[in-house]
Amino acid sequence: MPDYSLELANGAPEQRIVGLDEVGRGPLAGPVIAASLVFLTPPEPPLAAMIDDSKRLSAKRRDAAFAALMAHPAVRIGLGAASVPEIERINIGKACHLAMQRALAHLGFMPDMALVDGNRLPALGCPALAVVGGDRKSLSIAGASIIAKVIRDRLMTRLSERHTTYGWEKNAGYGTALHMAGLKQTGVTPHHRREFAPIRALLACAAQPVGAI
Structure with a gap:
């Protein structure tokens, strides 16, 4: 379970320590969503107990933690x-960093330090620490992972109402x-990442002339 020790070790709560995480690196469709999250005071035990790596929470527990x-x-x-056009233009790794930069910019203030899930750091304008498996170590990163996943899942559910054959919900x-x-059955939508191998292969097959080997 994640805890608040990384934040405390870096000066929280006197120092504002932000957790950053993104969701949506691997899908074939949809944007990347990132979240930044700061606890201005140490999280109380009831709230801390609700927070974990978003992938380890059931949808019900994730929604409850999100609301809290x-x-x-x-x-x-x-946020x-x-x-998708940005992912295709600059590649998925850079797009994840771009989403994180935007999430930090939308926080409303520059934190004293950022804890970033993963092993690579985006340019953030503040001191930062890459934390491999950070959503299982830091409450701030885990909280950010919950926010990003719930927002993205809800977005994909809304998109599924217009594109019903893919099961995005x-x-x-x-x-x-x-x-x-x-x-x-239906083909590729504007929400699909055309540079990802399965989509690229599907498009190449569709473009192949009839009777071509």
Whole structure:
């Protein structure tokens, strides 16, 4: 379970320590969403107990943690995104960093330090520490992971109402069997990442002349 020790070791709560995480690196469709999160005061045990790596929480527990974080008076949150055209233009790694930069910019103030999930750091304008598996170590990163995942999942559910054959309300754009079946049935939408190998292969196959080997 994540805790608040990394934040305390870096001067929290006197220093404003932000956690940064992104969601949506691997899907075949949809944007990357990132969140930044700061606890202005150490999180109380009931709130801390709700927070974990978003991937380890059930949807019900994740939604409850999301609501608690969004409503908490001592929590500050910023959101950022990188669109499908941006992912295709600059690549997924740079798009994840761009989304994180935007999430930090939307926080409303520059923190004293950033704890960033992963092993690479975006240019943030403040001291930063890359934390591998950070969403299982830091409450600030884990909280950010919950915010980003819930926002992205809800976005993909809304998109699924207009694009009904891909199952995005269930798979959030990942390449599940249902999603791949929808691609074969309906084809590629503007929300698909055309530079990702499965989509690129599908488009190449569709462009192949009839009778070509």
